[in-house]
Amino acid sequence: MSTAVSQTWYMTQRQLMVFVRQPAFAVITLIQPVIWLFLFGNLFKKVVELGGFGTTSYLDYLVPGVVAMSALSSNMWAGMGTLEEIQRGTLNRFLTTPVSRAALMNGNVVNNGLVTAFQSVVIVLLGLLGGADYPGGIGGIAILVAASVLLGTIFGALSNALGMLVRERESIIGINTFLLLPLTFLSSAFMAPSQMPSWMRHTADFNPLNWAMVAGRSAMSEHPDWGDVLSRGGALLGLAVAAVWLSIRTFRSYQRSV
């Protein structure tokens, strides 16, 4: 067991180093959140006057949404890295060593989780710098970060499964481009649910991206609705387990197809 744990750590560390060695890349991934928070946030500042946002500052409302969006948009590319490792021969090299097969997959999940948590915290801090208020305190922030990590795990695992299955960059690019905007706009990222057209509001109820936003936003508010937090958080956890299970299945089928 301890071997599997240390091997998972080696695999995680290996991937984390790629992130650490490319600080420019880490900065670039924060450009979009900054634009959403400060350009979009300022442009639509007055939207809170419509009511239903649960706060008088649009930035307060926007931070959980941007955190969840970033978790989605960075993790949905995880399959590209996996594909590159397949094509480069790295995955096969590991598969001919005694390394635990679980460690290979877990390394991905843990790495993506750590990177997502880091990015989420940075966005929360950026919001704080911009004057956002988090009445839910550290506990609320921790729940938001956990929800975005779970969301990232779901889409990271699905993206990995897709990469191993189709082995084409184009398919990953196509699916991501197809999914990103509908998932974003069919959520409460920018608009209070009460102001959304009813069909969009009801569709958003089935959107995992929205679950992370609802759970995080509620936990960070002055009066958290713990029922909302638990139900959305539980749904995210369930879906994350299912997605990881699916990616492990795909990994097995990849091994059979070598």
Next chain:
Amino acid sequence: MSGTRAPAVQARQLIKTYPGDVTALNGMDVTVEPGTVFGLLGPNGAGKSTTVKILTTLARPDSGTATVAGHDVLRHPDRVRRAIGVVAQNSGADPTATGRENLQLQGRLYGLKGAALAKRVDELLDRFTLTDAAKRPVKGYSGGMRRRLDVALGLVHRPEVLFLDEPTTGLDPEARTAMWDEIGRLAGEEGLTILLTTHYLEEADRLAERIAIVDRGRVVVEGTPDSLKGELRGDAVHLELREAVGDAGRTLLRGTLVGLPGVHEVLVDGRRVSARADDGAAAMPLLLAAFERVGVGVAAATVARPSLDDVYLRYAGRRYSEADSNGTEQLAVAVAGGAR
């Protein structure tokens, strides 16, 4: 090569079909004695890489059995993995990590730690002349350096059996020669068994003690390079005489030479004498002794051995270059692409 030791690699009747009814292996048999270098020679798509994938536990055969270092690849893949080193066509060293970091990670996967790991990594860096480049990211390495690192990665845990899949494909001639020297040195190491695949006739001839020629998913012939070539009746033997012989001398010479065992088709033409010999090297002393007996001086003698190309032609029924046309096409595309 003691006959009592179990083979380092033994594959029997491997069959592997890929989706779309592509038969990669069609009754593949391979036996490699411990401590030897064995070459699988064949054109692209012959089944060499698939064989290596099965023997290194990456792929599973549809049927057939295989053992490596005494362990069954299907029943005990983990034991096989501990015993083997694999240098694949793409070993995929992490380009953003340094050479040392790549080696350290590889060592950790085999359970090496601490001082033992550091010592082993230093040894390998030194041995493959990568010490100066050890702190640089691999993406800055030349093709030859990358390949040396790949081999070092395969050796980090001191495997019993090393698989080298097309070790010199894509290397420039200088790096290729250097890699050949390195493989030659490895082969001399105590107990290390090497199974290498190649589609270069010259490479197999130079490195492998035994060769199996693979065509369409099975071995068509196997033996030492020399025995394979020796089976083709007739090396060409050419001799140049000190001075031309007359009609009488010619008759005398022909009469003497034709009677020698294993020598055929003797042709005397002025100063030049040519013949076919079953085994040119064995026939040469006999020929020279015969010339001495009849008092004709020999200025030069050469033996041209049949090439592996001839062997391939005989057993696969087509020229090697034709069978490998797929590879040539790829090369042509690459050249065309480069010209654009």
